[in-house]
Amino acid sequence: MLESKKINEAIRIVDQVVECPSCGLVQKYPEVKHGELVACHRCGLELFRHPISRQWAVPFAFAISSAILYVMMVSFPLLSVNIYGRTNSLGILKGSIEFMHQSLGSVGALVGLVVVVFPIIIIGLILSILYYSRFLTLPAFFPKLLHLYRLLRPWSMIEVYILGVFVAYTKLVGMAYVEIDYSLYAMVLLMITMSITDASTDFAMLWERCAIHKIMVYREKQVEVSHYHADILPENDYLASCECCGLVFTTDTRIQEEEQLGICPRCGKNIHKRKPNSLNRSLALLITAFVFYIPANLYPIMSTTMMGRVSSHQIFGGVVELWQSQMIPLALLVFVASIAVPVLKISGIGLMIAACLIRSKKWLVMRSKLFRVITFIGRWSMIDVFMISILIALIHFDALATVHAHIGILMFAAVVVVTIFAADTFDPRLMWDYAKMNESRSSHTTADKN
Numbered sequence: 355m356l357e358s359k360k361i362n363e364a365i366r367i368v369d370q371v372v373e374c375p376s377c378g379l380v381q382k383y384p385e386v387k388h389g390e391l392v393a394c395h396r397c398g399l400e401l402f403r404h405p406i407s408r409q410w411a412v413p414f415a416f417a418i419s420s421a422i423l424y425v426m427m428v429s430f431p432l433l434s435v436n437i438y439g440r441t442n443s444l445g446i447l448k449g450s451i452e453f454m455h456q457s458l459g460s461v462g463a464l465v466g467l468v469v470v471v472f473p474i475i476i477i478g479l480i481l482s483i484l485y486y487s488r489f490l491t492l493p494a495f496f497p498k499l500l501h502l503y504r505l506l507r508p509w510s511m512i513e514v515y516i517l518g519v520f521v522a523y524t525k526l527v528g529m530a531y532v533e534i535d536y537s538l539y540a541m542v543l544l545m546i547t548m549s550i551t552d553a554s555t556d557f558a559m560l561w562e563r564c565a566i567h568k569i570m571v572y573r574e575k576q577v578e579v580s581h582y583h584a585d586i587l588p589e590n591d592y593l594a595s596c597e598c599c600g601l602v603f604t605t606d607t608r609i610q611e612e613e614q615l616g617i618c619p620r621c622g623k624n625i626h627k628r629k630p631n632s633l634n635r636s637l638a639l640l641i642t643a644f645v646f647y648i649p650a651n652l653y654p655i656m657s658t659t660m661m662g663r664v665s666s667h668q669i670f671g672g673v674v675e676l677w678q679s680q681m682i683p684l685a686l687l688v689f690v691a692s693i694a695v696p697v698l699k700i701s702g703i704g705l706m707i708a709a710c711l712i713r714s715k716k717w718l719v720m721r722s723k724l725f726r727v728i729t730f731i732g733r734w735s736m737i738d739v740f741m742i743s744i745l746i747a748l749i750h751f752d753a754l755a756t757v758h759a760h761i762g763i764l765m766f767a768a769v770v771v772v773t774i775f776a777a778d779t780f781d782p783r784l785m786w787d788y789a790k791m792n793e794s795r796s797s798h799t800t801a802d803k804n
Contacts, residue, residue: 366582368602373595378783402558413554420547426540435530449743468511497621518740570619598623629781639776646768653762699773715789
């Protein structure tokens, strides 16, 4: 009986606190009104916000609009080209299919997933989330919907595809008559409605409404969940948070860096102090990305055949062509997205890993902000992949004019995907841990409210 009581008191939920996923500072937050946000006291990361509108109908209306616009986008052509009286049109899936015809099926599958499959899954998820949020008691699977939405949302790349269309358009106007069709306008509107849906949905409030089970798995034992009510927070070594839903827990014993405490009683995900084996996994992925990056720049990404003349194109060559055509803004855009961003991701995360290993205390806030920039811009490198998918689908006129994709674009797509995973596996809190900025001490800080 005494043993059971001791186990039941081993873990408690700390209310009204949040751990910053960027620097690891556990801090109390004040009452937040609609239209206000909570930012980390130390590194400035936005922890959560409550949208201005409290109306459920606002995000739901934009989500419904997204579904309608998606149907329009996939039902009609995006662009049409005319070369010497011969015409061709671009459907949303045509580029993916053409990649498969040219023996680059993995690239075609990637384009199809991020432009066609994931967007409709995300729209379906947000519609389900908003529908069930009307219930007084949320269903048991509701946390899984929120987790899936958070996991898949970055992989919907409609906005990146639109930039790819603009870059392809600049290349097409020099060789053909190009006409923009209605589906492209639907795609632009879809990008806007999905963004507004995200901004107007109160995800923090939805997580707060999710039920917390009274029994949880803690260190391979089933224990009762209790709450920690003291005014002073426990020391950092006794705190851990759920990476999925944000619940903060305190224990009676010290928590090791990569220890799995158990199963979160709210979302059902594993609770770790830090991401397991974060540095080794991120370093392995960075090395893989670097290995792919070399052939991605050495091999051609595509070749163009015009009236029997064949010309090959590399990534940097595309930037030079745009610059020579006096399209300087687009040249800079492609340079940043296709050359500067991959280099920034590989070198930036590599330097952060090195800083962890030498336990550097320099520029911690700047490094945290840099990591957030890397995470945000990582998928924008897909511009070149999308641009080539558009060109190979539209310029397909046999000996008259044809565009072929080559192995370089497969290597480059691999760089983009692997660096996204590298950023996802890296835990930026370790930079602060190894610099001894999260050493055990009672915390009295309160998150900033704006």
